[in-house]
Structure formats: C-alpha cells, structure tokens
Amino acid sequence: MRNQQRREETRSSILDAAAHLFAEGGYDATGVAEVCSLAGISKGAFYYHFASKQAVFIALVELWLGELESSLAGTRTAGQAASEWLLSMARTFRAILGSQTQKTALVLEFWTQARRDAAIRQAVLTPYSRFQGFFQGIISEGIDHGDLRDVDPVAGAQVLLSVASGLFFQGLLDPEGSDWGAVAEMSIRILLDGLRRDP
Amino acid sequence: MRNQQRREETRSSILDAAAHLFAEGGYDATGVAEVCSLAGISKGAFYYHFASKQAVFIALVELWLGELESSLAGTRTAGQAASEWLLSMARTFRAILGSQTQKTALVLEFWTQARRDAAIRQAVLTPYSRFQGFFQGIISEGIDHGDLRDVDPVAGAQVLLSVASGLFFQGLLDPEGSDWGAVAEMSIRILLDGLRRDP
DNA sequence: CTCTAGATACCGACCGGTTGGTATGTTTCT
DNA sequence: AGAAACATACCAACCGGTCGGTATCTAGAG
Numbered sequence: 001m002r003n004q005q006r007r008e009e010t011r012s013s014i015l016d017a018a019a020h021l022f023a024e025g026g027y028d029a030t031g032v033a034e035v036c037s038l039a040g041i042s043k044g045a046f047y048y049h050f051a052s053k054q055a056v057f058i059a060l061v062e063l064w065l066g067e068l069e070s071s072l073a074g075t076r077t078a079g080q081a082a083s084e085w086l087l088s089m090a091r092t093f094r095a096i097l098g099s100q101t102q103k104t105a106l107v108l109e110f111w112t113q114a115r116r117d118a119a120i121r122q123a124v125l126t127p128y129s130r131f132q133g134f135f136q137g138i139i140s141e142g143i144d145h146g147d148l149r150d151v152d153p154v155a156g157a158q159v160l161l162s163v164a165s166g167l168f169f170q171g172l173l174d175p176e177g178s179d180w181g182a183v184a185e186m187s188i189r190i191l192l193d194g195l196r197r198d199p
Numbered sequence: 200m201r202n203q204q205r206r207e208e209t210r211s212s213i214l215d216a217a218a219h220l221f222a223e224g225g226y227d228a229t230g231v232a233e234v235c236s237l238a239g240i241s242k243g244a245f246y247y248h249f250a251s252k253q254a255v256f257i258a259l260v261e262l263w264l265g266e267l268e269s270s271l272a273g274t275r276t277a278g279q280a281a282s283e284w285l286l287s288m289a290r291t292f293r294a295i296l297g298s299q300t301q302k303t304a305l306v307l308e309f310w311t312q313a314r315r316d317a318a319i320r321q322a323v324l325t326p327y328s329r330f331q332g333f334f335q336g337i338i339s340e341g342i343d344h345g346d347l348r349d350v351d352p353v354a355g356a357q358v359l360l361s362v363a364s365g366l367f368f369q370g371l372l373d374p375e376g377s378d379w380g381a382v383a384e385m386s387i388r389i390l391l392d393g394l395r396r397d398p
Numbered sequence: 399c400t401c402t403a404g405a406t407a408c409c410g411a412c413c414g415g416t417t418g419g420t421a422t423g424t425t426t427c428t
Numbered sequence: 429a430g431a432a433a434c435a436t437a438c439c440a441a442c443c444g445g446t447c448g449g450t451a452t453c454t455a456g457a458g
Contacts, residue, residue: 003427003432010433026315028227032418042435043419049433053418105314111372112311115304116225125373149392155385158369158377162386165368166361173310174324178357186354187361193348194392202406202453209407231444241409242445248407252444 011049013039015063018056023105027057027113058123061110064103065127072134082142083192086160090188094181097171108172135160149194163187210248212238214262217255222304226256226312257322260309263302264326271333281341282391285359289387293380296370307371334359362386 017039021030032053036046050056075092076085097104114121135157142148148156167187171180216238220229231252235245249255274291275284296303313320334356341347347355366386370379 006427006433026227026311028225029315031416033416044436045434047419108311108314111368112225112307114372115307116223116228121372125376128372129376151389152385155382156389158382159362159386159389162362162365162369162382163358164365166363166365169310169364169368170357170361173313173320173327177324177328183354183357183361186351187358190350190355190358191390194389205407205453230442232442243409243447244407246445 007049010039010041010045013041014046014049014056015060019060019064019106020102022057022060022109023102027053027109054117054119057113058120060106061120061123062127064106065110065124069127069130069134072131076138081145081147082138083147085138086188086192087185090185091181093167093184094179097168097175097180101175104168105172107168132157132161159191163191206248209238209240209244212240213245213248213255214259218259218263218305219301221256221259221308222301226252226308253316253318256312257319259305260319260322261326263305264309264323268326268329268333271330275337280344280346281337282346284337285387285391286384289384290380292366292383293378296367296374296379300374303367304371306367331356331360358390362390 014035018030018035021035021038024030032046033043035056036043039046050059075088080088110120110124114124136153139148139151139153139156139160143150143153167180167184170178213234217229217234220234220237223229231245232242234255235242238245249258274287279287309319309323313323335352338347338350338352338355338359342349342352366379366383369377
C-alpha cells in the first residue's frame, strides 16, 4: 500500500506545480519540463501519470471547478433568503480574490483554452452549466418565497453569472485598480434593488 | 509616393493576418511564420515593419480598442436618456457578437496577455479606464437628469462594465448556448429596474 | 528628359534555443 | 520474479528573431 500513497503524492505534486505555473505564465507558455522541475520529479514520472500536457490541464479544470462548486453549495444555509445569500456571497468575494489569486487566474486560462480545444471546452462547460442551474435554483426559490421579483430565473441566473465573471475578470486584470470586494458588494446591492420586490 | 502606399498595405495585411490568427489560435500558439504566410509576405518584411511579435499585438490592442471606443461614443445621441442609451447598447450587442466574432475573441486574448506583460497591460488598461470614465459620465448625467437613481457613479460604471464584459466572455465561451443578444437586453432591463428611479 | 546614388521595402536562409513527447534503462514496492 | 514508479537521454519540429543580400522606388543632378 506504499505505492498508492507515492502515486497520489506525485500526482498531486504535478497538479500543484502545473496549477501554479499555468496560472502565472499561461498554459501555452509553460513547458512540461518547467512543471517537472517545480514538482521535483522527472519527465518520465510526468508522462507516467498523465498522457499529455492537456490531460493535466483538464484534470485541473475538473478539480478546481468541482471544488468551487461544492464550496459554493456549502455556503447555502437552510432557510436563508436568496437576497441575503447573494450579499454574503459578495462579501466572501474579497476573500476569494485576495487569498486564492493563483486559482482565480487559472479560470481565465480555462476560459481561453476552452475556446480552442473541444475536450477542454467540454470540461469547462459541464460544471459551468451546473453553476447556472445552481443560481437559477436560488432565484426560483427566492421568487417562490416572495423575496425576489418575478423575473425569468434563467435570465436572472445569466445576469448573476455575468456580473460574477465580469468582476472576476476585472479583478484579475487590474487587482490594485479598485477594492473589488467593495465593488462586488455594491454590484449585488444595485442588482438587488432591481431584483428584490418592493415591500 | 508609391512607397507610402505599399508600406501601409503591407502593414495592414500583417495586422489583419495577425488579428485573425491570434483570435483563432491565441497569441502564444500563433507563430510569426504563420502570420507571414497568411499575410503573403516574408519574415523579413514582418520584422521590417514591427520590432517584435509583441509589437504587433500591442498595435492590435490600440487599433481595436480605439475603434470600439469611438464607435461607442458615436452611438450617444444628444438629449437621449441614459436608460434609453443603455437599452440601445444592449440591442447592438447581438450584432457585435454575431458579426465581429473574430474581433471579440481578440479581447479575451488582450485580457490574458495583459496579465503577464507590463507593456500589454498598460496598452489595455489605458483605454479600459477611458471606458469606465465614459460609463461613469453617462450615469452621472442620468442621475442629474433624474433618469437614474442616486447611485455612486463609479460603482455604477463598474457594475455596467462587469455585466458587459461578463456577457462578452460568456458569449465567447458558449456562442450557441444562449441567445446572447436577448440575454444582454434582459440583463440591462434587470439592472435598470434597480438603477432607474421609481416615478 | 535621363542617369544615378541612396533610401525604402522586402526576401529567405539561418541561428541558438525550446517544445511536447518517447524509448530505454533503473530503482522500489508487492 | 514481476509489476509499478520513476530517471535519463534523446528526438524531430518548431520558436522568435537576425542578417546579408536584392529589388523597387524616390530625389536630385546633369
């Protein structure tokens, strides 16, 4: 049972190194040799565990988007109003952007590569559409409970996703340009005043 | 005066080819030789007109973002209410995404490269902050005229930019996934119900 | 007008270096 | 012994960029 542990250790050391380098320099500009060197392993080990550079990338997509999804679902406490949940999301936005810069930068890389590679696109679109379903559910629920206006849940979810990804990308482009945490909160407030039914 | 014409023809043929290939395959993955071949010129001609591959990219950033800015400013007719202008913008969104796919794909490339290269970042951020100022002005004006709620113009502009870029990127990732023109219009409507002052 | 010198625009072979990927051998676990 | 995990050496292809040389154009002199 020693081999299995070793296997997992090397695998995750490859993934860690790749995530770091892909986020920093981009998928195309990062070489396999570079990843191996940072991971402290050889090229042979790399290609023993992964079929190709692309395979590592796809593994990263699935890993991180899966993590993000479950962490998103985890923030939803029972009985919490949709508008409240949105505001709490905005508040954690600052923390996410601040502490997980590496991982957030990866998303941009996912996005770019997905446009070119069918396999990667599918790996990105699948969790992405689950995100949309998640937001959609929250909006539907909010409407049912009278917390939100009677908007089209699909459109509402898309607007939310737009704002979220837009903030994401802007924060990535110009991290020091604004207090993106504050902007996120303000954005949700402005959105809510349109979404929330007037009492 | 023949030389000047020749010069400009070659230069723009390089820029056209580069725009097409960068949009399709990405900046990193596109070789200079590839650009030359599509432009129908030699590598010597390429490096005669541009100092580097990066220089071509920056020229494209300035060209296209400049075009976008002036075309944006052109849509603003005097005396038009801010909310009306926003809706008309949303309506042209469909046309932009549909017909100019190549150029819109370039924006994503700009964004990605800007994170890595200081020169490119500056070339992107300068027009970007002018966009922000433009939106900010429209919101301020809308508030002054009583068309919009009394929101913070800076925050409002950032929300608009977030939605716009978010829609942009989503449309790029999954062009067939939604009718993005319709989503854009719906997004602005939802936003407006929060921005517009209740009568 | 012609002739010509020099500037301008362009060509394509070539360079050192790097790329993703592989073939073969060696160590470590079972 | 045999399988699993890894290391090393290597490859053809390609990368951005350079360079010596050439064709085309322009301006001024005669």
